[in-house]
Amino acid sequence: MSPSETLTFNNSRGGSTEVLPMPLNEYAVTSNGFLPEEPPLRKLPNPYYGPWELLVESLPNALASRTLRDQVHQLPILSTDRLTAEPEWRRACVILGFLAHAYIWGGDTAAETLPPQITLPFLAVTTHLGTPPVATFASLSLWNFEIASTSTNTASTPSNTTPSTSVPDRDLDLTDPDALRALHTFTGTADESWFYMVSVAMEAEGARLLPVLLRAMHALFAARDQDVPPATTTAAAAAAVASRALGETTACIGRLGRLLDRMDERCRPDVFYHQIRPFLAGSKNMEAAGLPRGVFYAESAEGEGEAEGKANGKGEWRQLRGGSNGQSSLVQFLDIALGVEHIAMGSSNSSSGGGGSSSNSINSDPKEGGGGQGGKPAVGFHEEVRGYMPEPHRRFLEDVAARYPGGLRKGVEELLAAGGEGKGGLGPELTEVREAFQTATRALAEFRNKHLQMVTRYIIIPSRQQNTRREVNLATASSKLRASSSAEAKETVPAGGGELTGTGGTALMPFLKQTRDETFQAGRLEYR
Numbered sequence: 001m002s003p004s005e006t007l008t009f010n011n012s013r014g015g016s017t018e019v020l021p022m023p024l025n026e027y028a029v030t031s032n033g034f035l036p037e038e039p040p041l042r043k044l045p046n047p048y049y050g051p052w053e054l055l056v057e058s059l060p061n062a063l064a065s066r067t068l069r070d071q072v073h074q075l076p077i078l079s080t081d082r083l084t085a086e087p088e089w090r091r092a093c094v095i096l097g098f099l100a101h102a103y104i105w106g107g108d109t110a111a112e113t114l115p116p117q118i119t120l121p122f123l124a125v126t127t128h129l130g131t132p133p134v135a136t137f138a139s140l141s142l143w144n145f146e147i148a149s150t151s152t153n154t155a156s157t158p159s160n161t162t163p164s165t166s167v168p169d170r171d172l173d174l175t176d177p178d179a180l181r182a183l184h185t186f187t188g189t190a191d192e193s194w195f196y197m198v199s200v201a202m203e204a205e206g207a208r209l210l211p212v213l214l215r216a217m218h219a220l221f222a223a224r225d226q227d228v229p230p231a232t233t234t235a236a237a238a239a240a241v242a243s244r245a246l247g248e249t250t251a252c253i254g255r256l257g258r259l260l261d262r263m264d265e266r267c268r269p270d271v272f273y274h275q276i277r278p279f280l281a282g283s284k285n286m287e288a289a290g291l292p293r294g295v296f297y298a299e300s301a302e303g304e305g306e307a308e309g310k311a312n313g314k315g316e317w318r319q320l321r322g323g324s325n326g327q328s329s330l331v332q333f334l335d336i337a338l339g340v341e342h343i344a345m346g347s348s349n350s351s352s353g354g355g356g357s358s359s360n361s362i363n364s365d366p367k368e369g370g371g372g373q374g375g376k377p378a379v380g381f382h383e384e385v386r387g388y389m390p391e392p393h394r395r396f397l398e399d400v401a402a403r404y405p406g407g408l409r410k411g412v413e414e415l416l417a418a419g420g421e422g423k424g425g426l427g428p429e430l431t432e433v434r435e436a437f438q439t440a441t442r443a444l445a446e447f448r449n450k451h452l453q454m455v456t457r458y459i460i461i462p463s464r465q466q467n468t469r470r471e472v473n474l475a476t477a478s479s480k481l482r483a484s485s486s487a488e489a490k491e492t493v494p495a496g497g498g499e500l501t502g503t504g505g506t507a508l509m510p511f512l513k514q515t516r517d518e519t520f521q522a523g524r525l526e527y528r
């Protein structure tokens with residue numbers, strides 16, 4: 001399809017039909033952006049799945065009483081044959097993601113083997129949805145919310161009276177985290193629900209930018225592709241569309257930042273670090289937490305002995321990242337649209353100056369972890385975590401990037417190159433679009449700065465406080481020693497020494513600072 005062709009997108013909110021350059025509904029992108037159009041199912045309708053529902057409903061109690069693993073062993077191995085519509089598959093993914101992480105991290109030591117009661121259906125469900133078999137941003141946040149204010153399922157409502165779906169209400173404002181509640185948590189705390197719901201509200205807030213930025217990229221690329229002299233009304237009109245879109249982007253990123261600030265209202269840093277975060281951990285780079293080989297996904301009862309070297313039953317060792325907001329498609333969309341480029345840490349092009357893959361590298365293969373070595377090309381965090389997004393969202397990002405390479409940065413640079421000073425033509429429009437672009441990239445970089453400060457409050461500072469809990473979990477495991485002499489790394493040293501890492505072994509602060517700096521960098525246009 002050429003850039004000038006358009007397809008329609010039926011925006012069910014308000015019933016209006018917008019003309020957009022890409023068919024968003026083919027990418028499971030809705031009027032709520034990467035969130036589903038309707039609130040997620042609160043219960044699988046087929047009573048066959050009752051045993052899963054019962055267990056996930058009582059998850060915090062089962063974890064607190066240390067009975068979760070026994071209860072999982074008593075589950076029947078359920079087939080996915082009775083899942084029909086997409087919301088049911090997503091609901092199953094939410095349930096199994098919570099059960100899997102609760103099973104692995106809900107004991108005195110980490111469980112090296114995931115039993116077939118979880119593994120078999122989880123593999124089938126995640127194959128269907130195109131995600132790895134692990135809790136992801138999608139299963140923890142995008143598909144795990146309900147409307148608190150209109151819901152009949154209050155905390156005191158027994159689960160057997162819970163209706164199978166939330167009440168759809170098109171006027172509901174998903175951008176208000178006060179109106180939302182997580183369907184499931186590990187800890188049963190309001191802190192954990194708030195942590196997920198702030199993210200949902202941000203996704204809803206950012207949803208409006210998807211059509212706006214697509215139209216702007218479309219306008220600039222279409223103007224460029226028209227074989228006409230630079231200083232035309234087409235180019236001027238395109239510059240005006242882009243300026244407006246960038247203005248909206250700046251305002252929206254400001255609102256995203258204000259939502260991020262609201263995290264502190266109900267999610268306490270010590271609760272996050274010591275109680276919630278341990279359950280979000282994955283199985284990659286988790287040697288210190290007792291998972292040197294990752295987790296064995298047993299596909300038969302015999303396979304359960306594999307971790308102890310007892311049997312050669314069916315199954316597979318997997319090393320996967322844990323759930324992280326870093327898997328948000330919205331932020332990656334903003335990067336693509338603004339032309340922000342992230343270089344894999346440790347690759348030779350790295351702006352942080354590293355050469356080749358290093359021990360602090362966040363490079364890895366999405367399925368196996370630890371890549372970027374042994375001659376394999378370096379894969380950066382952002383590229384890697386695309387493998388943790390639902391398949392249609394990943395495809396959407398890839399298609400947008402392929403269709404508009406370099407995004408608005410490239411589009412604006414080309415306008416400036418073609419119609420810049422001394423070439424006549426687009427004077428004020430050019431100045432306006434250049435400034436709008438620079439303001440928008442600065443807003444995104446400042447958003448990342450805010451996020452950095454949040455990581456300091458929620459991870460760095462609590463990591464320096466003594467953990468009195470006896471579980472082996474990410475809170476303790478992530479503080480493992482990492483050889484590093486850089487000044488930045490020293491800032492991140494926790495109480496016992498060493499460098500803090502993210503959910504997939506990321507050298508945390510250097511990585512986040514590099515990501516922020518690359519965002520600022522995009523604002524330094526090649527043509528001024």
Ligand code: HEM
Nearest residue numbers: 199202324325326328331448454455458502503504506515
């Ligand atoms: C208590 C709140 C939060 C903490 C402690 C936190 C922590 C982290 C950590 C440790 C990473 C490094 C990568 C990883 O380990 O997966 C990360 C990355 C990231 N986080 Fe957060 N995060 C928080 C909230 C959020 C929210 C609400 C968003 C909403 C979009 C977000 C977006 C991102 C993004 C996009 C990345 C990837 C790096 C980038 O592109 O800038 N985070 N975060």
